[in-house]
Amino acid sequence: MEKMYQPKKIERKWQEIWDKEKAFAASEDYSKPKYYALVEFPYPSGQGLHVGHPRPYTALDIVARKRRMQGYNVLYPMGWDAFGLPTENYAIKNKIHPKIVTERNVARFKEQLHSLGYSFDWDREINTTDPEYYHWTQWIFLKLFKAGLAYKKEMPINWCTSCKVGLANEEVVNGVCERCGSEVVRKVKSQWMLKITEYAEKLLEGLEEVDYIEKVKVSQKNWIGRSEGAEVSFKLKDKDETLTVYTTRPDTLFGATYMVVSPEHPLIDKYKAEITNWEDIAAYREMAARKSDFERTELAKDKTGVVLGGITAVNPVNGREIPVWISDYVLMSYGTGAIMAVPAHDERDWDFAKKFNLPIIEVVAGGENVQEAAFTDVATGKLVNSEFLNGLEVKEAKKKIIEFLEEKGIGHKKVNYKLRDWVFSRQRYWGEPIPIVKCEKCGYVPIDESELPLMLPEVESYMPTDDGESPIAAMTDWVNTVCPCCGGKAARETDTMPQWAGSSWYFLRYTDPKNKEALASKEALKYWLPVDWYNGGMEHTTLHLLYSRFWHRFLYDEGVVPTKEPYKKRTSHGMILGENGEKMSKSRGNVVNPDDIVNEYGADTLRTYEMFIGAFELSAAWSNEGVRGCRRFLERVWKLQDLITDDDEYSKEMETKMHQTIKKVSGDFENLKFNTAIAAMMSLINDFYKVGKVTKGEFKTLLILLNPVAPHMTEELWEIMNYGKRLYEASWPEYDEAKTVEATVEIAVQINGKTKLTIFIDKDMEKEDVIAKAKEALGDKLTGNIVKEIYVPGRIVNIVAK
RNA sequence: GCCGGCGUGGCGGAAUGGCAGACGCAUCAGACUCAAAAUCUGACGAGGGAAACCUCGUAUGGGUUCAAGUCCCAUCGCCGGCACCA
Numbered sequence: 001m002e003k004m005y006q007p008k009k010i011e012r013k014w015q016e017i018w019d020k021e022k023a024f025a026a027s028e029d030y031s032k033p034k035y036y037a038l039v040e041f042p043y044p045s046g047q048g049l050h051v052g053h054p055r056p057y058t059a060l061d062i063v064a065r066k067r068r069m070q071g072y073n074v075l076y077p078m079g080w081d082a083f084g085l086p087t088e089n090y091a092i093k094n095k096i097h098p099k100i101v102t103e104r105n106v107a108r109f110k111e112q113l114h115s116l117g118y119s120f121d122w123d124r125e126i127n128t129t130d131p132e133y134y135h136w137t138q139w140i141f142l143k144l145f146k147a148g149l150a151y152k153k154e155m156p157i158n159w160c161t162s163c164k165v166g167l168a169n170e171e172v173v174n175g176v177c178e179r180c181g182s183e184v185v186r187k188v189k190s191q192w193m194l195k196i197t198e199y200a201e202k203l204l205e206g207l208e209e210v211d212y213i214e215k216v217k218v219s220q221k222n223w224i225g226r227s228e229g230a231e232v233s234f235k236l237k238d239k240d241e242t243l244t245v246y247t248t249r250p251d252t253l254f255g256a257t258y259m260v261v262s263p264e265h266p267l268i269d270k271y272k273a274e275i276t277n278w279e280d281i282a283a284y285r286e287m288a289a290r291k292s293d294f295e296r297t298e299l300a301k302d303k304t305g306v307v308l309g310g311i312t313a314v315n316p317v318n319g320r321e322i323p324v325w326i327s328d329y330v331l332m333s334y335g336t337g338a339i340m341a342v343p344a345h346d347e348r349d350w351d352f353a354k355k356f357n358l359p360i361i362e363v364v365a366g367g368e369n370v371q372e373a374a375f376t377d378v379a380t381g382k383l384v385n386s387e388f389l390n391g392l393e394v395k396e397a398k399k400k401i402i403e404f405l406e407e408k409g410i411g412h413k414k415v416n417y418k419l420r421d422w423v424f425s426r427q428r429y430w431g432e433p434i435p436i437v438k439c440e441k442c443g444y445v446p447i448d449e450s451e452l453p454l455m456l457p458e459v460e461s462y463m464p465t466d467d468g469e470s471p472i473a474a475m476t477d478w479v480n481t482v483c484p485c486c487g488g489k490a491a492r493e494t495d496t497m498p499q500w501a502g503s504s505w506y507f508l509r510y511t512d513p514k515n516k517e518a519l520a521s522k523e524a525l526k527y528w529l530p531v532d533w534y535n536g537g538m539e540h541t542t543l544h545l546l547y548s549r550f551w552h553r554f555l556y557d558e559g560v561v562p563t564k565e566p567y568k569k570r571t572s573h574g575m576i577l578g579e580n581g582e583k584m585s586k587s588r589g590n591v592v593n594p595d596d597i598v599n600e601y602g603a604d605t606l607r608t609y610e611m612f613i614g615a616f617e618l619s620a621a622w623s624n625e626g627v628r629g630c631r632r633f634l635e636r637v638w639k640l641q642d643l644i645t646d647d648d649e650y651s652k653e654m655e656t657k658m659h660q661t662i663k664k665v666s667g668d669f670e671n672l673k674f675n676t677a678i679a680a681m682m683s684l685i686n687d688f689y690k691v692g693k694v695t696k697g698e699f700k701t702l703l704i705l706l707n708p709v710a711p712h713m714t715e716e717l718w719e720i721m722n723y724g725k726r727l728y729e730a731s732w733p734e735y736d737e738a739k740t741v742e743a744t745v746e747i748a749v750q751i752n753g754k755t756k757l758t759i760f761i762d763k764d765m766e767k768e769d770v771i772a773k774a775k776e777a778l779g780d781k782l783t784g785n786i787v788k789e790i791y792v793p794g795r796i797v798n799i800v801a802k
Numbered sequence: 803g804c805c806g807g808c809g810u811g812g813c814g815g816a817a818u819g820g821c822a823g824a825c826g827c828a829u830c831a832g833a834c835u836c837a838a839a840a841u842c843u844g845a846c847g848a849g850g851g852a853a854a855c856c857u858c859g860u861a862u863g864g865g866u867u868c869a870a871g872u873c874c875c876a877u878c879g880c881c882g883g884c885a886c887c888a
Contacts, residue, residue, distance in 0.1 A: 219805090246887095330888075334888075620815095628827085629826050676825080682824095683824075755821050796821070
């Protein structure tokens with residue numbers, strides 16, 4: 001045998017050779033079939049690579065390497081999502097410019113990724129903080145602005161008390177900042193917003209044409225939260241005014257016994273003079289305003305509210321006069337900020353009605369006494385107490401009432417979404433400057449495209465300010481400018497973009513990363529899009545994934561990109577937990593550093609282990625014993641060198657197994673079943689040891705199959721074996737379906753579904769012969785009258801006897 | 803509360819409705835060794851039996867089927883997401 005297995009030496013050697021030979025560069029020959037594999041580019045944090053990173057990277061590296069060997073022109077790129085708060089915070093604390101911190105972190109990450117032997121096309125590396133890159137992030141923003149999809153709005157935003165920055169709804173988790181865990185309060189600020197809501201329907205429709213794992217689709221659908229209903233206008237008594245509500249159940253209109261408006265509803269201020277209990281109302285509003293969103297939902301169960309004295313609404317279908325209340329269980333941000341309450345059939349309305357002694361009228365039959373509990377199981381049922389709707393099924397009643405409302409001009413069909421617009425401003429330094437100036441005369445004016453990239457100014461201090469202004473605001477030289485429109489005095493926008501900006505389109509840039517004229521050439525986009533397979537974390541389902549689909553769809557509508565959807569297929573990996581089954585963290589002391597594993601066992605072992613650890617989509621606990629097992633497996637492959645015979649063909653006894661293994665591994669690599677693919681290869685080498693030899697032809701196939709998982713070792717063995725050229729240039733092996741079945745198979749023989757024994761049969765044996773042979777083998781075990789005889793070819797014989 | 807997913811040996815986990823536990827880890831026994839490590843060979847769901855074998859077994863209770871870990875209904879438990887969204 002050629003020396004010991006020394007991963008350290010081998011791995012460095014091949015990494016250098018691959019670099020030198022540009023082994024994995026995507027070709028610009030657009031006549032070849034393409035394959036675009038993508039993993040989420042990392043945020044280069046100061047901690048360096050986490051042991052969780054290699055899981056998705058290795059998975060798609062396997063797919064990329066396999067596809068290359070199958071003749072595809074593969075694009076498997078990598079880059080850096082490098083803007084962001086942690087870098088800025090680190091910079092503040094250590095008085096180092098974030099740019100320097102970023103450079104350092106990127107260098108470290110790159111080295112670590114390199115040590116794992118990924119087949120990334122490093123010529124296409126991108127970095128969101130590079131002006132050449134954010135030029136186009138800003139360019140897209142200008143497009144959005146010009147299309148009316150970016151607007152500035154005074155609004156209560158989620159304000160992180162620690163980061164001192166506004167957050168998108170998606171970034172607030174259980175009332176605390178998703179990133180730092182600090183309290184989030186409401187603060188009114190003028191913010192840049194993106195109208196993602198305008199794309200709600202398109203984002204929903206787009207899901208129909210893509211191949212995403214089910215739970216991602218479901219999460220996105222829930223997040224967009226489409227509901228069908230109607231808007232209905234209630235006239236206010238003695239006033240020339242209507243109060244409009246949104247309801248998904250217009251059919252229950254006869255059961256509406258009161259209305260509720262949100263404390264922020266404009267109607268309240270408008271009729272201040274006529275409200276008889278203004279002091280109570282004002283006090284209630286103030287109390288509601290003080291609560292954070294979190295508190296408001298935490299205290300959910302106990303309903304509070306105050307009636308609007310002097311205001312009475314009229315139910316448009318029966319003329320009944322009903323009171324109007326204010327309560328914070330009605331949200332200004334959804335629907336119209338006002339509801340009609342149908343306490344008989346809605347839990348919340350029922351609670352409220354009980355507490356304030358409001359009437360409850362049953363309008364859908366079938367439940368218990370609605371005075372005792374709300375009857376909410378009313379997706380079907382017959383209407384009662386509803387005049388012209390009486391006796392109708394819910395579905396019919398909905399149709400009829402909407403017709404009625406539309407005819408009378410008091411209501412109409414309406415679709416609503418839970419999705420809110422995207423808060424796009426950050427009062428921070430380390431982000432893309434927003435390319436807008438504010439002119440005293442012309443308002444918000446976009447800067448000219450020729451001015452891009454609008455460079456981030458160098459500042460002395462990056463400290464966030466307590467008043468919520470960006471640190472850039474103090475840079476008067478940079479801020480003061482002239483209006484591109486009228487030439488008058490103007491000030492630059494000092495807020496920056498959120499981290500999600502740069503990551504919303506990065507996959508486009510990879511197709512043509514050095515282009516100075518456009519974000520990428522039309523040809524490159526046309527050839528490479530859509531991304532064939534995109535893998536990333538579940539935590540990005542409603543953030544990054546939705547945002548990038550939004551931008552992409554917008555760019556499609558603008559004619560910039562050729563596909564409606566950016567990603568054809570989306571999968572998600574599970575987390576890697578500590579040995580104790582808990583999430584890895586410094587405080588728990590269960591962190592595994594990938595560098596240590598590479599040093600001790602080698603990159604190939606780490607790669608193999610992370611793929612073998614368990615089902616790819618599920619989280620899995622780290623096990624050092626398991627790592628050793630994978631190293632042992634690679635050692636056993638290495639030592640097969642001792643058993644090699646000169647034969648170029650597959651041996652008779654191994655032929656079937658070879659074909660089976662090629663089939664299994666090829667299929668499993670495409671179906672996220674890396675663990676069973678590796679198990680199949682382990683089983684194959686166990687068989688080689690059993691028969692005591694391996695032919696040159698068999699070994700060659702094994703090396704190719706294993707190459708995507710353990711690229712360094714297999715490449716080294718390929719060279720030792722002198723198979724010619726490089727392994728990465730080899731062709732993926734074919735299998736013959738017919739040869740995946742043994743000539744002689746062992747099948748189970750059952751009586752009434754219970755296995756009694758097994759017999760060997762010829763694979764092509766006829767049913768009658770198999771059954772005859774089975775009966776013979778059973779002998780006197782078989783008693784009673786035979787009712788039925790079942791033969792599943794190559795699997796089982798079942799004889800049903802009574 | 804709603805939505806999604808999952809419950810299989812000591813552990814990680816395999817099983818297009820067709821012999822449950824592949825593959826790996828741990829453990830035990832044996833070989834090699836002065837010895838240990840490494841390596842190799844074998845055993846390894848539970849109960850019974852000297853053995854051939856037999857019985858039971860995939861969270862629980864029912865059902866469909868010649869045949870159920872897999873499909874259906876109900877229950878329990880765990881994980882993830884959303885949540886006063888009218």
